[in-house]
Amino acid sequence: MADVCVRVALRVRPLLPKEVLHNHQVCVRVVPGSAQVMLGLDRLFSFDHAFGPTDNQDEVYESCVQPLVGSLVRGCNATVFCYGQTGSGKTYTLGGGNRGTLVAGGIIDCVADDLFSLLGEKRKSGDVVEATVRVSYMELYTEVLRDLLDLHAIHKELHIREDERGNTGNSVCTLD
Template identity: 80%
Template sequence: EKALAHSGLMGDVCVRVAVRIRPLLAKEVLQQHEVCVRVVPNSAQVVLGSDRLFSFDHAFGPTASQDEVYQSGVLPLVESLLDGYNATVFCYGQTGSGKTYTLGGSFSCCPHPPGQHLLPQQQEPLFKVYPHFQTLSG
């Protein structure tokens, strides 16, 4: 993907879809909930139940770090943005699925340490190239 972003081919791709499976919450473990979805190892596929297979551009399991999600799914878009292409990242899912945590966590206490949330990570390369944006965002 990095090659796609740098070569300008990223502009030919309209939409990329990534799925991230969150781990069970502590209360779900206590209530003996079971995991019903898993990532197929070394693929971008997810199995729901025992036999429903779905394919995506990226699939991240419950142990995936914020940095892994950023490096694979967001950084190529930031690089493409710096090359003059449009890019959007948004999270979609039901309440409690991890959208806010993945994208930005608590917006009341910035900046977040690198690797913690996607929004602060994507801002860093933009501020390096366009430092005057940093004063506008504060």
């Protein structure tokens, strides 16, 4: 992922059955053969990747996340940040999908499979492998931060720390 720190991908989900039932119309479309989406009839927005309703979990993972796994094995950090309104498909993309695809579940399952596979390959090749794997799965909803991997924590309060000038741009967020 040469010299690019942040990449932005957009995934447009299909209409839900209840939306079809209520005659809702598609208002966001991926422009075929591009990484652009069209809002309404004439507003174009460009992204690093754009996936439409017919694109599957495999395509999203292979294009956006799989390259990060190799970087992880080389010692880099990686973050996959999903943003969108309730019902927009974040949990579907991260945690599960159509079981009929190559991808058994969501992005999380694929990262775990690929990461441990790559670490195993390095070990088999005779490389000395010492690895610490830390994973966070956080949800921020109505200013409440939840660790979705900690079954015992109901919620934790998020505190934004400002620097001495009152700037929050590079501030530290701490959990109490």
